[in-house]
Structures are given as C-alpha cells and as structure tokens.
Amino acid sequence: MTDTLYYQPKSVDEALQIKAELGAEGTFLAGGTDVVVGIRKGKLKVARTIDLSQVPGLDGIRRHDGFLEIGAMTTHKALEQHDVPAALAQSCETVGGPQIRYLGTVGGQIGTASPAGDVSVALIALKADVELRSAARGTRRLPLDEVFVGPGKTVIADDEMVTRVFVPLGRRSDFYKIGKRDAVAISLVMAAASVGPAGDVAIAIGCVAPVPLRIKRAEALLDARGLSDEAVDEAATIAREDCSPISDHRGGADYRRAMAGTLTKRLLSRLREVTPVKAKPAESSAEVA
Amino acid sequence: MTNASGVEEQTLTLPSEQEVEKLRAAEATWSLSFTLNGESVELMVDPTETLYDTLRERLRLIGTKGACLEGECGSCTVLLDGKPVTACLVTSPQVQGRTVVTVEGLAKDDRLHPVQESFIACGAVQCGYCTPGLIVSAAALLAHNSTPSVEEVREALEGNLCRCTGYTKIIDAVLEAAGDEPAVMSVGGEK
Numbered sequence: 001m002t003d004t005l006y007y008q009p010k011s012v013d014e015a016l017q018i019k020a021e022l023g024a025e026g027t028f029l030a031g032g033t034d035v036v037v038g039i040r041k042g043k044l045k046v047a048r049t050i051d052l053s054q055v056p057g058l059d060g061i062r063r064h065d066g067f068l069e070i071g072a073m074t075t076h077k078a079l080e081q082h083d084v085p086a087a088l089a090q091s092c093e094t095v096g097g098p099q100i101r102y103l104g105t106v107g108g109q110i111g112t113a114s115p116a117g118d119v120s121v122a123l124i125a126l127k128a129d130v131e132l133r134s135a136a137r138g139t140r141r142l143p144l145d146e147v148f149v150g151p152g153k154t155v156i157a158d159d160e161m162v163t164r165v166f167v168p169l170g171r172r173s174d175f176y177k178i179g180k181r182d183a184v185a186i187s188l189v190m191a192a193a194s195v196g197p198a199g200d201v202a203i204a205i206g207c208v209a210p211v212p213l214r215i216k217r218a219e220a221l222l223d224a225r226g227l228s229d230e231a232v233d234e235a236a237t238i239a240r241e242d243c244s245p246i247s248d249h250r251g252g253a254d255y256r257r258a259m260a261g262t263l264t265k266r267l268l269s270r271l272r273e274v275t276p277v278k279a280k281p282a283e284s285s286a287e288v289a
Numbered sequence: 290m291t292n293a294s295g296v297e298e299q300t301l302t303l304p305s306e307q308e309v310e311k312l313r314a315a316e317a318t319w320s321l322s323f324t325l326n327g328e329s330v331e332l333m334v335d336p337t338e339t340l341y342d343t344l345r346e347r348l349r350l351i352g353t354k355g356a357c358l359e360g361e362c363g364s365c366t367v368l369l370d371g372k373p374v375t376a377c378l379v380t381s382p383q384v385q386g387r388t389v390v391t392v393e394g395l396a397k398d399d400r401l402h403p404v405q406e407s408f409i410a411c412g413a414v415q416c417g418y419c420t421p422g423l424i425v426s427a428a429a430l431l432a433h434n435s436t437p438s439v440e441e442v443r444e445a446l447e448g449n450l451c452r453c454t455g456y457t458k459i460i461d462a463v464l465e466a467a468g469d470e471p472a473v474m475s476v477g478g479e480k
Contacts, residue, residue: 005336005337006319006337006380006382008382008385029380029383031378032378032379032380032383033360036339036378036380037359037360037378039337040377041359049337049380051380051382051383053382053383053385054385077372096360097363097448097449098426098444098445098447098448099360099366099374099426099448100360100375100378100448102369102372102374103375103378103379
C-alpha cells in the first residue's frame, strides 16, 4: 500500500489539516451509521476515511448566551438523555434503535444531508445555526436550513467540518413522525414546528423534497396573522403546495403531500394548545380538533 | 467443463484456510489495542474492516452474529464502553483504547449472566440467531435499571429483530432476570 486510506487524527486542527489536503477525497467518519453502511453497500465512494473517534472536544452539550451549544460528535442518545427542546428530544428518540442512537451523531446527520434526517428537520424548525470550520478560514456560522442543497449535498466546503450546532433557547416545539414501524424505520414523512417567545413560528418537513424543507411562506403568513384556525389551515395548504415529494417503496408522493399538510396543521394546533399565541384569545384554544 | 445445454461451467475452487489467513494478514496494516471481555488485546487489522469482522474473523469470537450488516437487526450488538452498539457499524480503529464486551464476556467464571440463565429458563430462544444480540441489549438495560417496566424492556430491545418468537418469551425472560444484585448485573467497561 503506497497511500494511507484511513486517517485517525488526534485533534480538530489535525483533522482539518488532513481534510484540507484530501479535499473531496476525504470523508469524515463520525458515528458511522451512514458512512460504514454506504461503503459496504457500495453506495458511497469513500477514497479516504478520516475517523474522528480519537478527537477530543467535539462532543458535549452546554447552555451559553441564550443558545444550546451541541458539539458535532454528540450522539442522539446523549441528546435524548439531556434537557433539550421537545422537538429535538423527540426526533432523537425516533432515530433507529438504541444501538444506532448510541453511535449516530448530530454532525454526522448534517453531513449526510438526507431529506429523511429526523434531527435535521427538528433543528431547522428550532431555527438552529450550524458552525463550520476550516484550517484556512476559521469558523463561519449559518442557519441550518441554508446548509442543505440536495440529497447528500450541502454547502459545506471540501475543507470544512461541522463543529457545533446552536439551538436558540426558549422556543416551544413539537415533532411528529410517520413511519412503518416505531423503531428502526426511516421516516415516511416527518415534521417539526416551533414558536418563539415573540410568537414567531418555524416549520420544517422531512421526506417531501430533496432537502429537509423549511416552509417559509407559511411561517410568514403565521407571523403576520397568528395561529388562528384560518391561518393554520392556510399554512397547511401552503405546506402541501411547497413540497415536491417522490414516490418510493415507503410511500406515494400524493400521500406524502397530503401528510405534509396534515402534520403542519397538527403540530401548529398542538403548539397553540399549550400557550395561545398572539391574535387568538385564550378560550378559543380548546376548539382545536 | 460443458453442461447439457452447451454452456461453459466454471468450477469454483475455494481458497484454503491457510490462503485466507495469508490474505487477511496482508490487509492488516493497522495496529489496534483495546480491552475485550476484560483483557487487553493488541492485533493488526485492516483499518476499513468493522469490529464485527475483527471479532469473528480475526479473534474467532463467533457469538456475535451478523444478519443485515447495516445496523437494522441488532444481531451483532456488543457493548462499547458499556453501551449497546451494532458491531457492523463500527470500524475497528474506532475502538482504539476503548472497552468492548461481547456475549462471550457476560458469563463470569463458570456462571452464566442472569439474562442468559433466564433465556434458557423461559424458553426465549427458537432458532437462536438473534439471541446473542438480544442478551447483550438486555444485559445493558439491566446494568442500569435493575427493575425495568415492560415498556422499558420493549424500548431497550427495539433495535433487535427476532423473526421467530414474537418477543413474548424474550420480554418474560428479561423481566425474570431483573432484580438481581447490581454486582451480578455489572457488564463492565463503562465510562
């Protein structure tokens, strides 16, 4: 063997140095739940593996400056066992089985960029930011929904690594997944929504577009009109219109489109039940179907 | 060789065990050390192979079973630093310096782990292929939670598929094993 095909850096700096040298040839290995399967099945061409298991300081959860800061190598199980926003906890609990949740990481899920990424959908609906770092340019921070551009495709540069996720605190949130089975089933459709302290709404839906989809048109409508019955119905209509689902062995495009609307309405109704938001008076919250 | 339909038949010659050993040795370019079932292990591996391959093919610990080899079935569940993970999803270099316990490491001296005893007592085994993975997942649960509810047992085992039993006797067996003393239930290697 003339070249090393497997790298095991001992620090973030070393990992970034290796990534900068390898560029697109180098693939980060975090929890391995997607990368190892992809390699075995031949679906993922990995020329060089950069194993992050021996890099300290990439995992951990802390509260700082109004945000929950989550290290990229934090596992689904660690998030599930920590006091995190409801949608995030629920999305982590639905990933795989325990064995997958002990391995899979939040940074790995973002890097994999699956439109069926449960945790990515929850994080987008929580208006999370992601921190990317490179040896050459240091760190940059951008909204998570701007990271994904297609299945497996992101704006993350060839020399960059996902280092942290920032989740704003104080948003009420909820998550709902439709799958064939409760455990170890990839979502058929799933969605998350949140309401901020000022009443601003965010909605994201998974498995209905090439990327985890944020429904900004519906958010704008709800921000302007509050969570009235009519506004919620219109938001659900927008969700159906703005998605572009495919049919596959898990379900049909028509069903996914219909569920995008149904889940939008269900999540918004549930969020309204907990605390009535803005325009609607308190007593009307009981009318929610 | 030509068969009745005139199609050339290929004779399949399997490599001898020695030849396989030689091939495996040639791929082993990565030096790995970790704790396995309470003992320090040092060996050379192919860095792209999985812990599942290393355990079965290099260390001959064949209690760990593989069915799907993509993290769906749980048959290859082992404990990594005390936590249940599917060995087919872990590359061997990732366990450097860490602690692995396989189903072979659960028995202490000549005594089976209480979960192993109760699987036998309750008849929680049919074809047996998923059993090692289920026992490891159940042992991991009971190491933390000595008196789990039925729901907690179901959740702990949700990543292990069994196609024979319908799970009823498996859940009975785990509940039966519950309540033993923590020292007996310890699986080791926790961080």
